[in-house]
Amino acid sequence: MVAIEYLLLIGLIVCAIAVNVTKHLLPTVIISVTFGTMLSVVWLLLKAPDLAITEAAVGVGIETILYLMTIRKVHHFEGIGDETE
Amino acid sequence: MKAPKWYRKLEQWVEGDARDLKEPKAHDESITESTRKIENHNGPSLIRASRSELISAVSRISAVICCFVLLVVMMFTVAFMPTTSTESNVTMNETAKRYIEQGMDEVGATNLVANIILVYRGFDTYGESCVLFLGATAVIMLLANDRKNETEKDRAAQRLSDKLDAKIPNQVLVDVTKVLMPVLLLYGAYILCNGHLSPGGGFAGGSLIGGAMILCENAYGVNKVRTFFGHTVYHAVKVGALVFYAALIMYTIFVGSNGLENIFPKGTPGSLLSAGIILPINIAVGLEVACTMYAFYTYFVRGEL
Amino acid sequence: MSFLQLLHNLDINRYEAAAVCLFVIGLCGLMFNRNLFKKIISMEFMDAAIFLFLTCNGGVIGHLAPIITDPSAAPSIEVYTNPLPAGLVLTGIVVSVSFTAFGLALTLRLYKKYHTLNIDEIIRKMKQSEEY
Numbered sequence: 417m418v419a420i421e422y423l424l425l426i427g428l429i430v431c432a433i434a435v436n437v438t439k440h441l442l443p444t445v446i447i448s449v450t451f452g453t454m455l456s457v458v459w460l461l462l463k464a465p466d467l468a469i470t471e472a473a474v475g476v477g478i479e480t481i482l483y484l485m486t487i488r489k490v491h492h493f494e495g496i497g498d499e500t501e
Numbered sequence: 502m503k504a505p506k507w508y509r510k511l512e513q514w515v516e517g518d519a520r521d522l523k524e525p526k527a528h529d530e531s532i533t534e535s536t537r538k539i540e541n542h543n544g545p546s547l548i549r550a551s552r553s554e555l556i557s558a559v560s561r562i563s564a565v566i567c568c569f570v571l572l573v574v575m576m577f578t579v580a581f582m583p584t585t586s587t588e589s590n591v592t593m594n595e596t597a598k599r600y601i602e603q604g605m606d607e608v609g610a611t612n613l614v615a616n617i618i619l620v621y622r623g624f625d626t627y628g629e630s631c632v633l634f635l636g637a638t639a640v641i642m643l644l645a646n647d648r649k650n651e652t653e654k655d656r657a658a659q660r661l662s663d664k665l666d667a668k669i670p671n672q673v674l675v676d677v678t679k680v681l682m683p684v685l686l687l688y689g690a691y692i693l694c695n696g697h698l699s700p701g702g703g704f705a706g707g708s709l710i711g712g713a714m715i716l717c718e719n720a721y722g723v724n725k726v727r728t729f730f731g732h733t734v735y736h737a738v739k740v741g742a743l744v745f746y747a748a749l750i751m752y753t754i755f756v757g758s759n760g761l762e763n764i765f766p767k768g769t770p771g772s773l774l775s776a777g778i779i780l781p782i783n784i785a786v787g788l789e790v791a792c793t794m795y796a797f798y799t800y801f802v803r804g805e806l
Numbered sequence: 807m808s809f810l811q812l813l814h815n816l817d818i819n820r821y822e823a824a825a826v827c828l829f830v831i832g833l834c835g836l837m838f839n840r841n842l843f844k845k846i847i848s849m850e851f852m853d854a855a856i857f858l859f860l861t862c863n864g865g866v867i868g869h870l871a872p873i874i875t876d877p878s879a880a881p882s883i884e885v886y887t888n889p890l891p892a893g894l895v896l897t898g899i900v901v902s903v904s905f906t907a908f909g910l911a912l913t914l915r916l917y918k919k920y921h922t923l924n925i926d927e928i929i930r931k932m933k934q935s936e937e938y
Binding site: 561564565568571572576577580581596600601602604605612614625629633635640643644650700704771793801 | 826901
Binding site: 421422425426428429432433435436441444448451455458459462463464465466467470471474475478479482483486487489490 | 892899923
């Protein structure tokens with residue numbers, strides 16, 4: 417049990433470092449999704465199921481959609497989206 | 502500043518396939534522009550540039566040192582903190598005792614977290630709902646299509662992408678939505694209505710319903726969603742839920758402070774219709790959160806509902 | 807207190823230690839990233855660190871989640887974990903989503919005007935437009 421806790425906590429820290437290392441925005445979003453998923457498992461280990469459900473629905477679902485929509489808008493403004501016409 | 506080799510390797514490893522994407526144009530332009538500026542002027546500007554670079558480097562290094570010192574200090578604090586997660590935990594004090602041992606009798610919900618956030622600290626949660634409302638309002642103010650925010654080119658691009666979406670429906674997405682959408686809605690409603698019996702509650706259920714609506718919008722286009730969730734419905738549901746919540750909280754505070762009888766029955770703990778005001782408040786919060794999440798999405802994508 | 811004792815205490819308070827590390831990493835990211843998008847994600851991690859710190863103070867090993875399964879028996883503090891931190895954090899998570907949406911909306915507006923996400927570039931262009 418303790419090994420799983422350490423694995424999750426170290427995974428959280430690695431995710432937080434990896435966000436600062438990436439150069440492009442899409443990997444950043446994927447890392448943030450990984451972070452949210454691990455965090456919701458941590459909430460379960462800490463005996464807070466309300467937080468786990470809310471984190472999985474809000475932190476992983478809705479926030480990812482917002483990030484992806486922002487990236488799509490940014491590329492759209494750049495003119496990358498015009499190539500698909 | 503040149504990055505060391507291991508850093509570049511780590512970067513490449515994290516990036517995966519996405520290497521050598523070209524840098525944004527603005528960046529190149531800026532470099533040439535700044536170099537030209539330096540060349541045009543005489544010596545002093547060069548000196549000034551190097552001095553400002555030096556200052557920024559020094560401030561950067563000192564910031565790193567400050568962060569490290571902060572880390573060390575906080576680590577020491579954690580090491581000297583009383584050990585949590587044990588029976589002698591200091592946070593297991595009389596507040597927790599009161600909430601655990603008398604919460605179910607006083608409020609009626611078996612989920613003690615719902616007791617706390619909706620009744621004992623109901624005013625706090627009400628303010629938090631207002632924060633959500635304000636967040637949605639600020640996003641609408643910033644991203645809505647109006648005279649200043651939208652050009653003819655944007656509108657043409659949006660129309661084109663809408664037309665493309667309508668012409669080539671994504672078959673995988675549509676099929677998955679057919680299966681997933683009723684399940685998501687049912688699960689969201691279940692979590693919403695069972696907030697006082699099991700984990701979940703208004704926030705989780707509301708965001709699930711909002712996610713289901715976002716999925717529907719992605720698969721069938723915005724016109725399909727507009728048939729049942731347009732401007733009027735959005736404003737009515739959002740403001741109605743908030744006002745309903747405010748009225749319930751005001752009623753509870755008034756009754757509680759004056760020692761009157763509450764008209765919402767506590768019921769038997771563990772049954773669906775119990776726990777007084779928690780069930781209606783959960784439904785109101787869920788509707789509010791669902792509206793907010795859908796509004797965030799649709800204003801980010803197209804700038805209107 | 808010897809070094810081994812220190813490490814032992816950190817092992818017992820591992821959630822707090824991880825929360826502190828996350829907080830400092832998020833702070834560094836907030837300060838040193840030039841990209842506004844990454845600044846917002848770093849802020850998100852700082853939020854998560856504080857939530858982790860709050861929640862792990864409520865948990866007790868071996869106790870149950872604060873949901874009463876048998877309403878007929880009187881609940882006791884010896885059985886359940888402290889529900890108060892979970893209640894506080896639950897509202898915090900939703901507020902952090904609200905904050906993220908607001909920050910991203912501001913970022914989009916800045917991008918529309920200056921065509922870059924780099925904060926240095928934005929400040930430089932701002933100064934230029936003020937001068938002329």
